[in-house]
Amino acid sequence: MRMPQATVETRVRFAETDAMGVTYHGNYLPWFEMARVALLDQLGCPYRELEKQGYLLPVLETGLTYHRPSHFDDRVRITVTLAEKPRARLHLTYKVERGDELLVEGFTVHAFVSRDFKAIRPPEIVETALAKAFGPA
Amino acid sequence: MRMPQATVETRVRFAETDAMGVTYHGNYLPWFEMARVALLDQLGCPYRELEKQGYLLPVLETGLTYHRPSHFDDRVRITVTLAEKPRARLHLTYKVERGDELLVEGFTVHAFVSRDFKAIRPPEIVETALAKAFGPA
Amino acid sequence: MRMPQATVETRVRFAETDAMGVTYHGNYLPWFEMARVALLDQLGCPYRELEKQGYLLPVLETGLTYHRPSHFDDRVRITVTLAEKPRARLHLTYKVERGDELLVEGFTVHAFVSRDFKAIRPPEIVETALAKAFGPA
Amino acid sequence: MRMPQATVETRVRFAETDAMGVTYHGNYLPWFEMARVALLDQLGCPYRELEKQGYLLPVLETGLTYHRPSHFDDRVRITVTLAEKPRARLHLTYKVERGDELLVEGFTVHAFVSRDFKAIRPPEIVETALAKAFGPA
Numbered sequence: 001m002r003m004p005q006a007t008v009e010t011r012v013r014f015a016e017t018d019a020m021g022v023t024y025h026g027n028y029l030p031w032f033e034m035a036r037v038a039l040l041d042q043l044g045c046p047y048r049e050l051e052k053q054g055y056l057l058p059v060l061e062t063g064l065t066y067h068r069p070s071h072f073d074d075r076v077r078i079t080v081t082l083a084e085k086p087r088a089r090l091h092l093t094y095k096v097e098r099g100d101e102l103l104v105e106g107f108t109v110h111a112f113v114s115r116d117f118k119a120i121r122p123p124e125i126v127e128t129a130l131a132k133a134f135g136p137a
Numbered sequence: 138m139r140m141p142q143a144t145v146e147t148r149v150r151f152a153e154t155d156a157m158g159v160t161y162h163g164n165y166l167p168w169f170e171m172a173r174v175a176l177l178d179q180l181g182c183p184y185r186e187l188e189k190q191g192y193l194l195p196v197l198e199t200g201l202t203y204h205r206p207s208h209f210d211d212r213v214r215i216t217v218t219l220a221e222k223p224r225a226r227l228h229l230t231y232k233v234e235r236g237d238e239l240l241v242e243g244f245t246v247h248a249f250v251s252r253d254f255k256a257i258r259p260p261e262i263v264e265t266a267l268a269k270a271f272g273p274a
Numbered sequence: 275m276r277m278p279q280a281t282v283e284t285r286v287r288f289a290e291t292d293a294m295g296v297t298y299h300g301n302y303l304p305w306f307e308m309a310r311v312a313l314l315d316q317l318g319c320p321y322r323e324l325e326k327q328g329y330l331l332p333v334l335e336t337g338l339t340y341h342r343p344s345h346f347d348d349r350v351r352i353t354v355t356l357a358e359k360p361r362a363r364l365h366l367t368y369k370v371e372r373g374d375e376l377l378v379e380g381f382t383v384h385a386f387v388s389r390d391f392k393a394i395r396p397p398e399i400v401e402t403a404l405a406k407a408f409g410p411a
Numbered sequence: 412m413r414m415p416q417a418t419v420e421t422r423v424r425f426a427e428t429d430a431m432g433v434t435y436h437g438n439y440l441p442w443f444e445m446a447r448v449a450l451l452d453q454l455g456c457p458y459r460e461l462e463k464q465g466y467l468l469p470v471l472e473t474g475l476t477y478h479r480p481s482h483f484d485d486r487v488r489i490t491v492t493l494a495e496k497p498r499a500r501l502h503l504t505y506k507v508e509r510g511d512e513l514l515v516e517g518f519t520v521h522a523f524v525s526r527d528f529k530a531i532r533p534p535e536i537v538e539t540a541l542a543k544a545f546g547p548a
Contacts (some may be wrong), residue, residue, distance in 0.1 A: 015304035017156035025470040026440035030289035059436040063474040152441035162333040163303030167426035185484040196299040200337040210459040293428035
């Protein structure tokens, strides 16, 4: 079995840099999000679809370690991995690379909630996708 | 009669600067918004309240002229003016200043819409506020 | 002669949306920037290169007209056009489209400045690129 | 001895919300930054000053735990604490509160670097400030 994984690429926007001349540290979180959205697509449960069905998947926890800065116009690659079959919470890990350099590592933890932010069971479409990815429970 | 006007102050965040070492040009729009929110408060129709009642006030048009850059940690003052009693659309003008230097001038045009973005009449609370500010029609 | 033009595509990030459920109006400016960067690449004078040579190209003026909102995960296309050979200032126009719907139109005006924000002549590399695109003066 | 601590207040901007109707999780990092800047001011070594002297203080690591969401126009209070006298690295902890509700907790780790991102000893002004805050080594 292969762990679900997705990779996206982006080019650092000038808007994402700061007066240190590097990508502002907070701007890696939208990049993590891009990779996460691609992973959900790939699993067959697009976030857009979940949202329409009334499910939200907010970030409960996140952590980032910055090894090297990135700069305007750098092409960076963000890879997200779902290392284990989620129970109540979804744990994802990320790495941001430029060529063969590791720039940033991180993680996010999520739970499914309803529109009023009450914890709820993951939607059927997600259960099916995960069973397919990790095998039945 | 005095034109409705509000002034807010902010301190340039590092997050708002870019690799030119100045405030990113797009980051003046959230500052305009801060002043606009203060103006609506002052008129007696807080945006938060309008939103709860199902009204949105999206930006239909905006324009900015940049005279001088601002930098990290600068204290800037944003003033918004409602120059004339709005009919279908709300026209607001803005200036951003640092001490006695004019940094940026701009405007926004808004219309009230419902949550599904259909044009609607302004809520009663706004009509009342405007009649009070500009005199009855 | 064909006017220099470049098109980029992007997918609306959740980070770019606001509590109205649409793309925040200020977040179209980084999209304009993406198209502008692609245009400079295509003309043979990448912004990254200009920056290394000590040239900055700040926005002096901008304007945007919002026709329709965009939403999370929409695929949008941004096209930038350099309509006429620039003299002291560079005038660019933009449109943002989703499929065959026009969402936003806008413009930016730029001038070349040195790192301390003094107006300077455009670098040789730009003069050459423009002469090639528009024909000699 | 009292641990160095600073508190700032901010009002959630519409620009900081996302389509879930809450503050986008990445937008807490600029709030942490606001508190950090206030702490450095209070210690007598403003970041603006450090920057002028050629010192940068990038984030090497960060972590956030989200307990409750915040919404447009909420007044939130961010408190930063320097729990122990820093050696090579500066460890800061944060909490974001609304009234007496704890919304978010987090930390950042920093090191002083030169403009080309080489690790360097903290500037004299910082050593003095820390000795004053924590007592001599």
